[in-house]
Amino acid sequence: MSRNGSGPREIALPVSVFDALRHELEEAAGTLQTVRALHHAGYKAGLQAARSVNREAGGQALALSSIGFWGHLSDFLSKRGWGTVRHRSPHAAVGLLRTTDWAEAETDEPSADAACSFSAGYLSGLFSQLAGGPVAVLEVSCRARGDDACGFAFGSETAIHDLYGRLLDGADFDTALAEL
Helix, strand or coil: CCCCCCCCCCCCCCCHHHHHHHHHHHHHHCHHHHHHHHHHHHHHHHHHHHHHHHHHCCCCHHHCCHHHHHHHHHHHHHHCCCCCCEEEEEECCEEEEEECCCHHHCCCCCCCCCCCHHHHHHHHHHHHHHHCCCCEEEEEECHHHCCCCEEEEEECHHHHHHHHHHHHCCCCHHHHHHHC
C-alpha cells in the first residue's frame, strides 16, 4: 500500500524491461521456468492491481454494467501503458480479451512462442481477486510471435485447461472453442 493509504504504489518502467527479464531468466533457468516465474510474478501483481481497479471504479468494479466494467478495465490498463483491450464472449465458458497494442508483446526479436507470460498471470490475478475465486488466463495469440493481436482467453481452470489441450492437439482457436 502507498504511504498515503490510497492503494498500491505504482511506478512506470520502459516496456523493454519485459524483454530483458525474459531473456535473462531464460538464460539462467530455461524457457519453462521463465514462463512459470513471470506468470507467478504477474499473478501476484494482478492481485494487488485489483484494489486499484475497484478504487477507480468507485469501490466495486463488478457492480458496473458489463459494458461499463470492460470499458473501465480497458481505460485502467491503457492509462498504465499496458494497451487497450476489447472484450468479447465467444463461448459460454470462455471470455476473450484482444489487444493490438499490448506492451509486453513489444520485443526486439520475434518469438516462436507466446511472450506475454507476466500479462497472463497479471490478468489471472486481477480477475481472480475481483471475482473472489480462481480465473485462469491463457494467451492464445501474441504479436511477439507474429500474430496480428494478443488474445487472452479466460474462464474457469477446467475450461481453460480443456481449451489449452485442444490447442496443443492442433485445433485452431474457434474449433477448440466449438469442441468445449
